[in-house]
Amino acid sequence: MARHASDADFRTKLQEWIPKLVLSPSIALMLVFVYGFILFTIYLSFTSSRMLPKYDLIGFDNYARLWGLSAWWTAVTNLAIFASLYIFICTAIGLTLAILLDQKIRGEGMLRPIYLYPMALSFIVTGTAWKWFLDPGIGLENTMHLWGWDSFSFGWIKDRNMAIYTIVIAAVWQTSGFVMAMFLAGLRGIDNEILKAAQIDGASNWSLYRRIVIPMLRPAFLSAFVILAHLAVKSYDLVIALTGGGPGRATELPATFMYSYTFTRNQMGTGAASAVIMLMTIAAIMMPYLYAELKEKK
Amino acid sequence: MSIATQDTDVNTGKIARTFIYLVLLVFALFYLLPFFVMVVNSLKPLDEITGGNMMALPDKWTIQPWLSAWSSAQIGVEPTGLKPYFVNSILMVVPAVAISTFLGALNGYVLTKWRFKGDTILFGLLLFSCFIPFQIVLIPMATILGKIGLAGSIPGLVLVHVVYGVGFTTLYYRNYYAAFPTELVRAAMMDGAGFFRIFWRIMLPVSGPITVVSVIWQFTNVWNDFLFGASFGGQSQPMTVALNNLVQSSTGVKEYNVHFAGAILAALPTLLVYIVAGRYFVRGLMAGSVKG
């Protein structure tokens, strides 16, 4: 017996360390730039920072102030309207298109890219296109008038009460094709033998989808919800490009609120507080999802 | 995209089929119309837009708006056109995509083939960082970039995009490598290959499909980003920010045709990538999102 068990050779020891060393830059970046920054922002939300960070703790004053601001309430209300409509309509359109596209459609190869291409665009481009398309003076309304439909009126984008819905339209246009692709992938993953069995059992197409196919798409629904929900909370560019938060403040969302309070109005403490609220919203959606995903994989 | 493994076996009647085609075509129109209108009107003189029908083809075709958007339109205060910003975007996108993809590949390799205690937690943290609202990091990021002298510079933007993109690239490579047989890595180990040799010789040569996905994903995200560009761009603003400045400028006559030409210019690189390699992109997105 020449050597003892604990006497691992140098190479083996090194091989054990290399993977961790390779992973460490990413982990370090993440710890500092994501979690460190989150902690820093949370800290700032308890200080009286205005134009520059200050480090005096003032308790929950910023949060109290935030929830007392009518602009914040507008932003939160808008987000509730926007997110629920956006998620619901995208899911509905995405599911419908996926089911229809799954019926051995000739030209599927051409239709799919058409449905999908908007997601390759920047929200700024989408916003620019729709801003103009919805403009009553030169866009859709004008065209309808020129075509002889004089009573046609579509001025939502200039209407304080309706402008938030134009953001929904543009956002749905951009993402619903992507949701379609997610559902289509789910549909294509369903075993055809199950469909055959259900048809032999006498299920009509309607009940086949309602009772068997759609329940089997549960994972796709969940993924779609998580992705759409987090996109909704993060929505910033589209509002800037489409309405700039207006008319007035009618289409402010938490993301635009945070930006303008922090960098334009020099209310950094309040801005930080609003960012923390946004993070908590997303965490509430993502945490259970990620937990379930990672646990399953082990 | 060729995710199609099998078409459904559901049978439909003739009337139903006609209806299905009708609905599908209406939606195709819905998705195509805004872009069609943009393209058509970017090729018209301004007076045809303000006085005419947006659906009509141009009476007088012109590429003047495109030239103007590219090289002479007023962006902010300077009449530079979008050209310098386009260059900024390229200078930012290429290193950001290359670095984040490379890191993602290494991370995915470690997290699947060299697992250790706690790796799932680290991956969970990394994954969550993909989904945070970036507002939560804006303030400290502005401070730090200022302190390390990268504020308003291209390297600063590259750093930001690498940091917040590496979670996604890691996710892609991790899912891809997870399906790659671990026995191959063991075989290579017994053959005498070490950590990096296995990566170069065994893993990378078969990583083509997922690398396409990761590159396209990162390219689209970084190119299309507005928030970071607007916050930290300073003197090196990317294309999206410049486009927004062009469109939102309140001085002078609104040159819609130039705006559209600019918007299409800003969309062109990602659209091109999407048209050329879109099928891989979607296939990969499916693997990454549906299966977690």
Next chain:
Amino acid sequence: MGFLDISNVTKSYGTVEVLHQVDINVEEGEFLVLVGPSGCGKSTLLNMIAGLEGITSGDISIKGRVMNGVHPSNRNIAMVFQSYALYPNMTVGQNMTFGLEMHGVEKSKRDVALKDVAKLLQLDQLLDRKPGQLSGGQRQRVAMGRALVRDPDVFLFDEPLSNLDAKLRVDMRTEIKKLHEKLKTTIVYVTHDQIEALTLSTRIAVMNGGYVQQLGTPKEIYDTPANLFVATFMGSPAMNVLPAKVSTIDGVPYAQIIDGEGQPVSLRFSQENMADWDGKDILLGIRPEALTDPEGADRKSTNIATFHNAIDVTEPAGSDTFVTTTLGDADVIARLRADTDVASGQMFEFAVNMDKAVVFDPVSEQRIAP
């Protein structure tokens, strides 16, 4: 000390011990098969020999050199994996010489080694193909070729035939056996297939629950299984196990069992020392081929007992006819000659070769006789 020594080796994951005190010495040129149901620890043990998993306690040494903590590539071993683990981006030739390249062997020497092995395994024509273009059997041969090129001290096989279809599996089994007889290499081979174990090995280690249940030649394992687990795991169809009672008549021990009708049947033991168990319960193990029709019984046997019993099910299998009958409240399988004329429900005369019967203690499940 043997060629490959596994002494007092244990493996734990956290507080769970999955391998307990394994002790196996393998001589040079031996073909050792580790066999057992899934989760018995056989693959863990193989991976520990390979260096792919750490050793919790004990030592593994090859040619007298302790291998604990030595990197897999420095142990001079080669392994054939269940999935073959061929590098998909390399040609067959590159796959086979990758290991030599990693060990810094120069190209001309690699080519010589490759040529020899390719000829031996009839892979000459395939060297420029990619693994994706090969059939299952060809991939299997490439995987073995990759191991052979290295000329290692020990070959490790991890269920190498389980991905092949039934016919190919038998062909490849023969091929592996031929190869071993020709090259006289030392092999450790893991499988869950007991027929592979019996046909290939020079010695078998039957494993279950992280313990080596028995270590011995195929004949020892088959004829004198150490305990009930080994008895029922090895052999197909499995050994019949019937509860019985020992009684002595004039000092001669008999096994008392109940037939399908509820009538007692007495079978004389070939082992006289079974008289010591007079009046006690035992388990009687009878392999299907030791329970036959009287004409089919082993001529060399010294002790054949016959009795009548009803046939429940007949299963003609071509070369044999298997019938099921009820003995001691258990289903018992007998192996009759192929042309035996039997039908379900019929009364039939069975012959038991008691020389081949194995007796177990019903409590400890250990073998008492022979």
